[in-house]
Amino acid sequence: xxxxxxxxxxxxxxxxxxxxxxxxxxxxFSISAMNWYRQAPGKQRELVATVTSGGSTDYADSxxxxxxxxxxxxxxxxxxxxxxxxxxxxxxxxxxxxNLWGKGTLVTVSS
Numbered sequence: 001x002x003x004x005x006x007x008x009x010x011x012x013x014x015x016x017x018x019x020x021x022x023x024x025x026x027x028x029f030s031i032s033a034m035n036w037y038r039q040a041p042g043k044q045r046e047l048v049a050t051v052t053s054g055g056s057t058d059y060a061d062s063x064x065x066x067x068x069x070x071x072x073x074x075x076x077x078x079x080x081x082x083x084x085x086x087x088x089x090x091x092x093x094x095x096x097x098x099n100l101w102g103k104g105t106l107v108t109v110s111s
Contacts, residue, residue, distance in 0.1 A: 002026030004095040009105030012085055016109070020080040022095030022102060030073040032098070036080045038091035038107075045094070049080060063089075085109045 008020040020036070033052045039045040049069035050058045057069050068081040078095060085107075092104040 002100060004097070004100055004102035006093065006095050006102045006105040009093060009107045011108045011110065014085060014087055014109055014111050016085050017081070017083045018085065018107060020082065020093055020105060020107070022078045024076045024078070024095075024097070027097075027100070029076045034069075034071060034078040035096040036069060036078075037094045037096055038089075039094070039104075040088075040091040043091075048093070051078060082107070087111045 003025055005023045006020060008018060010018060012018050031053045033050060035050045036048045037045050038048050046060065048060050048063055049067055051069045051071050055071070059067060066082065066084045069078065071078045080093070082089065087109045090107060090109050092106050094104045095102040
């Protein structure tokens, strides 16, 4: 079954950390660039971080220096380590590759 399943969201205080994970199945993970998007209430979905098949990474300016994306090609997972979280990071976070999306995991950062 072709799918992406996110986990790791939750409630955290400002300044805290969370680690999101995305388990991929049903496609050749190792050759696929993987993305994390987020969508805050009332806002458009935005790209947060990307990791290419070769391991190169890119980040939205708003999360540079705080978030780290990584991948495990053997295990078929992509992770997002989020540090120094801010209330404005509150959103549903989605894992994505090509036109495949997970269902999302909610991250809430309290002030």
